Amino acid sequence: MTRPGSEGAPLRVAIVGAGPTGYYAADQLFRQPGLVAEVDMYDRVPTPYGLVRAGVAPDHQKIKSVTASFDKVAANPRFRFFGCVELGRHVTVEDLRKHYHMLLYTTGAQTDRRMGIPGEDLKNSHAATEFVAWYNGHPDYRQLTFDLSQERAAIVGVGNVAVDVARILSRTPAELEKTDIADYALEALRASRVREVYLLGRRGPAQAAFTNPEVKELGELADADVTAVPEEVELDDLSRAAMERASDRATQKKVDLLQEYARRAPSGKRRRLILRFLVSPVEILDNGAGAVGGMRLVRNKLYATDTGTLQPKPTGEFDDLPVGLVFRSVGYKGVPLAGVPFNDKWGVILNEKGRVLDPTSKQPVVGEYTAGWIKRGPTGVIGTNKPDAAETVACMMEDLAADRVLHPAEASREAVERLVRERQPRCFSYQDWLRLNELEVQRGKETGRPRVKFTTIEDMLAALGRR
Amino acid sequence: MTIASLLARKGVKVVTIQPEHQIRQALALLAEHNIGALVVVDPGARPIGILSERDVVRAAIGDERGVFDKPVSALMTRNLIVGVPQDDLTSVGYTMTEKRIRHLPVVEQGRLVGIISIGDVVKAQRDQYQGEVDTLQFQLIADQEKPVARA
Numbered sequence: 001m002t003r004p005g006s007e008g009a010p011l012r013v014a015i016v017g018a019g020p021t022g023y024y025a026a027d028q029l030f031r032q033p034g035l036v037a038e039v040d041m042y043d044r045v046p047t048p049y050g051l052v053r054a055g056v057a058p059d060h061q062k063i064k065s066v067t068a069s070f071d072k073v074a075a076n077p078r079f080r081f082f083g084c085v086e087l088g089r090h091v092t093v094e095d096l097r098k099h100y101h102m103l104l105y106t107t108g109a110q111t112d113r114r115m116g117i118p119g120e121d122l123k124n125s126h127a128a129t130e131f132v133a134w135y136n137g138h139p140d141y142r143q144l145t146f147d148l149s150q151e152r153a154a155i156v157g158v159g160n161v162a163v164d165v166a167r168i169l170s171r172t173p174a175e176l177e178k179t180d181i182a183d184y185a186l187e188a189l190r191a192s193r194v195r196e197v198y199l200l201g202r203r204g205p206a207q208a209a210f211t212n213p214e215v216k217e218l219g220e221l222a223d224a225d226v227t228a229v230p231e232e233v234e235l236d237d238l239s240r241a242a243m244e245r246a247s248d249r250a251t252q253k254k255v256d257l258l259q260e261y262a263r264r265a266p267s268g269k270r271r272r273l274i275l276r277f278l279v280s281p282v283e284i285l286d287n288g289a290g291a292v293g294g295m296r297l298v299r300n301k302l303y304a305t306d307t308g309t310l311q312p313k314p315t316g317e318f319d320d321l322p323v324g325l326v327f328r329s330v331g332y333k334g335v336p337l338a339g340v341p342f343n344d345k346w347g348v349i350l351n352e353k354g355r356v357l358d359p360t361s362k363q364p365v366v367g368e369y370t371a372g373w374i375k376r377g378p379t380g381v382i383g384t385n386k387p388d389a390a391e392t393v394a395c396m397m398e399d400l401a402a403d404r405v406l407h408p409a410e411a412s413r414e415a416v417e418r419l420v421r422e423r424q425p426r427c428f429s430y431q432d433w434l435r436l437n438e439l440e441v442q443r444g445k446e447t448g449r450p451r452v453k454f455t456t457i458e459d460m461l462a463a464l465g466r467r
Numbered sequence: 468m469t470i471a472s473l474l475a476r477k478g479v480k481v482v483t484i485q486p487e488h489q490i491r492q493a494l495a496l497l498a499e500h501n502i503g504a505l506v507v508v509d510p511g512a513r514p515i516g517i518l519s520e521r522d523v524v525r526a527a528i529g530d531e532r533g534v535f536d537k538p539v540s541a542l543m544t545r546n547l548i549v550g551v552p553q554d555d556l557t558s559v560g561y562t563m564t565e566k567r568i569r570h571l572p573v574v575e576q577g578r579l580v581g582i583i584s585i586g587d588v589v590k591a592q593r594d595q596y597q598g599e600v601d602t603l604q605f606q607l608i609a610d611q612e613k614p615v616a617r618a
Contacts, residue, residue, distance in 0.1 A: 062606050062609050063602075063606065065605060065608075065609035066602075242558065245561070246557070246561060305550070305551055305554055306548050306549055306550065306562075307550045307554045307559045307563075307571070308558040308559075309551075309554040309555045309558040309559070310558075311553065343479065345580070346475035347475075348475045348476070350478070350479070351476055352476065352477060353477075357479075362478060362479065375475070375476055376472045376476045377471060377472045377475045379468045379469070379595075381598050381599055381602045382598070382602050383597070383598035383600070383601030383602035384594055384598030385598070386597070386598060386601055387593070387597050388594060
């Protein structure tokens with residue numbers, strides 16, 4: 001059998017998951033010298049871009065500008081998109097193995113980690129990711145409701161998702177109206193009675209994951225005063241020593257900024273955003289009616305592990321926060337895909353440098369690969385997925401050269417098209433998306449917003465004149 | 468970024484050896500798996516030492532023949548520095564460089580869960596910086612172009 005990759009017999013690759021990693025991988029496949037590749041990209045939702053659309057905060061439009069480079073990849077005539085097609089529901093791994101030489105899973109980290117404390121499942125205690133997907137208009141999350149009649153909310157975590165949630169809760173309707181936040185979320189937040197928002201970090205200010213621009217942004221909110229507890233933003237000796245030996249100026253700047261927030265006098269803004277450090281929730285308290293009535297925190301102090309990482313340990317001193325709404329943002333993990341080996345320990349697809357491994361033999365499964373957060377876990381910025389995808393694509397090229405690829409019975413674009421249309425008649429193409437994009441932007445222009453998103457499959461079909 | 472994100476893409480294979488095994492067997496494992504060090508574990512899978520190719524090279528000088536029959540316990544490094552999955556790569560990279568450690572066993576509740584090399588750390592940091600530069604660049608470009616709405 002001739003090796004695929006030529007004009008007459010292109011290398012056919014299915015990419016499952018239309019987020020940044022999927023696009024980076026497709027781009028790298030198209031750029032391989034001497035290789036002719038055809039890429040079909042699948043996504044569970046009708047629209048592409050993954051977390052750039054459904055995760056990146058609506059008040060961070062600039063970050064979303066990366067999609068222009070994704071559209072360039074999608075403009076390649078050998079690229080196709082099948083939106084609203086879910087692996088394990090509309091098509092199976094077996095189906096794909098019959099139609100492609102290689103499968104690449106780039107499904108991301110779709111669920112959040114739990115805190116593992118009592119009261120976590122009380123009413124008004126949520127995963128931050130659900131709130132994020134909700135305000136970003138993800139079709140699967142739009143029906144959720146959040147009790148924004150509560151006056152105090154706590155967000156557990158100080159990573160960028162936690163900071164996004166804190167900002168969205170603290171912004172004024174006028175600030176939010178300029179974004180592409182989902183319409184229903186804008187209405188709900190307009191009526192919000194939240195006055196105090198707590199961001200809780202288990203380690204000190206020097207170890208907080210948020211970046212300096214993110215911290216700075218918190219100090220510039222239109223109608224929310226930011227503050228911190230002075231003794232919690234003091235540098236301990238271990239942190240100071242770690243920063244000095246690494247001459248870490250960025251972290252020093254972050255700490256300076258946080259100390260400045262702690263000294264700031266309230267300027268009389270309507271809301272307060274309170275940054276707390278060296279505290280861990282130990283229990284979410286019941287208000288007597290099965291909903292969040294407060295949160296018990298333990299104060300932490302830092303210790304150094306063997307490698308010099310500063311980690312928190314509880315002191316036995318407690319502190320109660322009178323909050324009625326809780327969002328946890330303490331980490332994310334991948335969701336297993338039907339028929340794909342999973343590594344439960346790290347919450348990723350079982351893999352070595354992106355080659356999917358058989359759980360029994362620990363040897364690569366021929367023709368199956370992974371990249372992005374579902375390969376290495378949720379770390380880094382959008383661009384970090386580019387070198388990560390490159391590592392996987394390099395493995396794919398090595399395997400292609402050694403003829404370790406699938407030899408599908410029906411290796412044609414037409415056969416796939418028939419299969420997908422039969423299994424999911426509501427499937428969305430890239431042309432459909434480009435049209436929806438135009439319509440969303442158009443709707444936005446009428447109200448002075450970057451776009452007004454379609455948030456249900458029915459609305460999207462109707463907008464396209466389909467049903 | 469933590470050690471966990473490095474281990475996530477390294478499969479589940481950790482090549483170990485017992486202290487009573489011979490250096491000959493250790494070398495065979497190093498060659499077979501194309502690696503530079505073996506974690507020495509007790510019967511409860513707790514790491515008690517590490518044996519690197521360098522340990523063997525040093526011992527072989529002046530004792531070319533005897534070295535192969537020696538037990539691993541005779542050459543291994545005993546005062547082991549270990550990582551935990553939650554360790555930050557920044558401090559891990561610093562400590563490995565300062566203490567000249569090329570392979571770091573990773574433990575959880577005393578049990579070995581993986582091993583990372585200084586090369587793994589350097590690659591992860593390089594990828595992180597590359598990713599950040601890339602992300603900053605497209606934001607700069609977005610600043611220069613006229614603002615267009617994006618998803």
